[in-house]
Amino acid sequence: TQLLEQSPQFLSIQEGENLTVYCNSSSVFSSLQWYRQEPGEGPVLLVTVVTGGEVKKLKRLTFQFGDARKDSSLHITAAQPGDTGLYLCAGLEGAQKLVFGQGTRLTINP
Amino acid sequence: GAVVSQHPSWVICKSGTSVKIECRSLDFQATTMFWYRQFPKQSLMLMATSNEGSKATYEQGVEKDKFLINHASLTLSTLTVTSAHPEDSSFYICSAPRSYEQYFGPGTRLTVT
Numbered sequence: 001t002q003l004l005e006q007s008p009q010f011l012s013i014q015e016g017e018n019l020t021v022y023c024n025s026s027s028v029f030s031s032l033q034w035y036r037q038e039p040g041e042g043p044v045l046l047v048t049v050v051t052g053g054e055v056k057k058l059k060r061l062t063f064q065f066g067d068a069r070k071d072s073s074l075h076i077t078a079a080q081p082g083d084t085g086l087y088l089c090a091g092l093e094g095a096q097k098l099v100f101g102q103g104t105r106l107t108i109n110p
Numbered sequence: 111g112a113v114v115s116q117h118p119s120w121v122i123c124k125s126g127t128s129v130k131i132e133c134r135s136l137d138f139q140a141t142t143m144f145w146y147r148q149f150p151k152q153s154l155m156l157m158a159t160s161n162e163g164s165k166a167t168y169e170q171g172v173e174k175d176k177f178l179i180n181h182a183s184l185t186l187s188t189l190t191v192t193s194a195h196p197e198d199s200s201f202y203i204c205s206a207p208r209s210y211e212q213y214f215g216p217g218t219r220l221t222v223t
Contacts, residue, residue: 006153031210033211033212035214040201040217040219041216041217042114042116042203042205042214042215042216042217043154043203043214044214045211045212045213045214048210048211050210088153088154090212092210096142096144096207096212097144097156097159098144098156098205098212099156100153100154100155100156101153102152102153103152103153105151
């Protein structure tokens, strides 16, 4: 099974600051997905990146897939308290199986 | 968008009893579904792949006789935790793939007393 290293695992910052979460692997993934999970709920898909070097934007969130398709990053600009949650990256292994990183628990303080 | 449901959303059972959790794809068919387990403040850990019409594929370290999986139809997979013990208490989540994406259920909180 391929492994995904996600960092940092915990991050607490003030409202208005910027942050970046990293997801790294020594293996190549055909695609990589980012999820956000609220307590007591299932993960909700934010974005899927497929092409090496791909950049996708979702309002204040910017997702990037590394050129070699081994790593990805999530950048949040001007973080807001509503961004608080558990962010998970997951790589597609084979046709349908997802491998999850350890998750980043993000807290945005007002 | 695609929707996956789980039932029950939470369950409390006594040690030694069995509990069945259902996972349904509501508006699409899924020949494959996945079952995950999540401990507090941790990420999702894949337990097994549920295959419609055939045996489930279990990840290394997951006891197939304890976590029984049945995928009887294209929209339903069930996970039965047999002879539950307090250490089985966890958040169980299922997912079903559609195209390139996975759609997750809302999870089932199992507490074994």
